[in-house]
Amino acid sequence: MNKKVVKPGIYSVGVVDWNLRSFHGYSIHKGTTYNAYLIMDEKIALIDTVKAPFAEELLDRISAIVDPAKIDYVISNHVEMDHSGSIPAVMNAAKNAELITSAPNGIKGLTAHYGADYPYREVKAGDTISLGKRTLTFIGTPMLHWPDNMITYCPEEKILFSNDAFGQHYTSNYIFDDEIDLPTALYDAQGYYANILMPFGSQVKKAISAVEGLDIEIIAPSHGILWRSHWKDIVEKYRQFSGEETEDTALVIYDTMWHSTEKMARRVAEGFDKRGTKVLLYDLSVCDLSDIMTEMVTARYVAVGCPTLDNQITPRTGALLTYMKGLGPKGKKGFAFGSYGWGGQSIDIVNKELLAIGVEIVLDPMKIKYIPSKEQLEEIENKVASI
Numbered sequence: 001m002n003k004k005v006v007k008p009g010i011y012s013v014g015v016v017d018w019n020l021r022s023f024h025g026y027s028i029h030k031g032t033t034y035n036a037y038l039i040m041d042e043k044i045a046l047i048d049t050v051k052a053p054f055a056e057e058l059l060d061r062i063s064a065i066v067d068p069a070k071i072d073y074v075i076s077n078h079v080e081m082d083h084s085g086s087i088p089a090v091m092n093a094a095k096n097a098e099l100i101t102s103a104p105n106g107i108k109g110l111t112a113h114y115g116a117d118y119p120y121r122e123v124k125a126g127d128t129i130s131l132g133k134r135t136l137t138f139i140g141t142p143m144l145h146w147p148d149n150m151i152t153y154c155p156e157e158k159i160l161f162s163n164d165a166f167g168q169h170y171t172s173n174y175i176f177d178d179e180i181d182l183p184t185a186l187y188d189a190q191g192y193y194a195n196i197l198m199p200f201g202s203q204v205k206k207a208i209s210a211v212e213g214l215d216i217e218i219i220a221p222s223h224g225i226l227w228r229s230h231w232k233d234i235v236e237k238y239r240q241f242s243g244e245e246t247e248d249t250a251l252v253i254y255d256t257m258w259h260s261t262e263k264m265a266r267r268v269a270e271g272f273d274k275r276g277t278k279v280l281l282y283d284l285s286v287c288d289l290s291d292i293m294t295e296m297v298t299a300r301y302v303a304v305g306c307p308t309l310d311n312q313i314t315p316r317t318g319a320l321l322t323y324m325k326g327l328g329p330k331g332k333k334g335f336a337f338g339s340y341g342w343g344g345q346s347i348d349i350v351n352k353e354l355l356a357i358g359v360e361i362v363l364d365p366m367k368i369k370y371i372p373s374k375e376q377l378e379e380i381e382n383k384v385a386s387i
Helices: 052-063 087-093 105-114 182-212 231-242 260-274 289-296 315-327 345-357 374-385
Strands: 004-007 010-012 015-017 032-034 037-039 045-047 073-075 098-102 120-123 128-130 135-140 150-154 159-163 218-221 247-254 278-283 299-305 333-340 366-369
Touching (some): 004 218, 015 052, 073 087, 087 105, 098 105, 098 135, 105 120, 182 231, 182 315, 218 231, 247 260, 247 289, 260 299, 260 333, 260 366, 260 374, 289 299, 289 315, 299 315, 299 345, 315 345, 333 345, 366 374
Parallel strands (some): 045 073, 073 098, 159 218, 247 278, 247 299, 299 333
Antiparallel strands (some): 004 010, 010 037, 015 032, 037 045, 128 135, 135 150, 150 159
């Protein structure tokens, strides 16, 4: 196995899952990585493991550097199984290793998953472990995005092992940000934040505050590439995301049955264009919710169009609004629109759901019976342009 050197004596020993396309319901397009890091010192530490099916590859990568039996510490920054799944295999190979996890939630999570028989050591924020020339310091980041989360900092090497913070579902045989296409990695980091971390903006702010006090050269997350040359860029992105800073962008999202709501959606988009706003138009029959939410992190406006089906909204619109409610985007302005045949309940339902999500309603719901006329479409465009 090729050695991936982070710094002399520190190796990336994780694996690439090239073919993964769904991460607990969040669609990804490039697969992902499960990053783990081996630190060689007087004491040997492994920071995080990998998803269980890749345990053998992890151990092979470690074995190319050192006998796994010589590992002294296995650091579990996060209980979730894409990071902890190989703990049983690693602990079986490293029989003398201590298993380090956060107190109290890390120990609760790991024992619930893997039993209480391992030599656990609980650590809290500020605790340290000496490896010899290097020190590991633990920083609590609860609910980023599970109660047990922590990050590990090595001050001598100025490396922050950040687990799920600052990660991306980005796959490459290279490991550093300056070896790959940076805009793509930053955009994938935005998608990762949008679909996983968006509900935890306040916790992200606390993590940024903790990071700002550290001397950093590398941020090494548990998914995607490591931030070596551009770590300040990803921290700044997280500051923008968690601060709910929006850009003059409008998402026009719609479902349609006989294209009447689609016609309305296109004129809504024209209205935003007339006022100079960047527009992204999404047909729910072909567009992925995860991609929509990636843009919603920074978008200022969200307009949702839906026809009426059986006195209700369509299932695809329901899925969108449910996903939005769970992720809880902040600082959005928007409105509902749609066509109908007789009842027309869907538009008011969408409006109510947008209010429940926290969207500031800037236009009354726009309803058109059957097929919109040219005059009605022009009125829609002008209303939107005047927001």
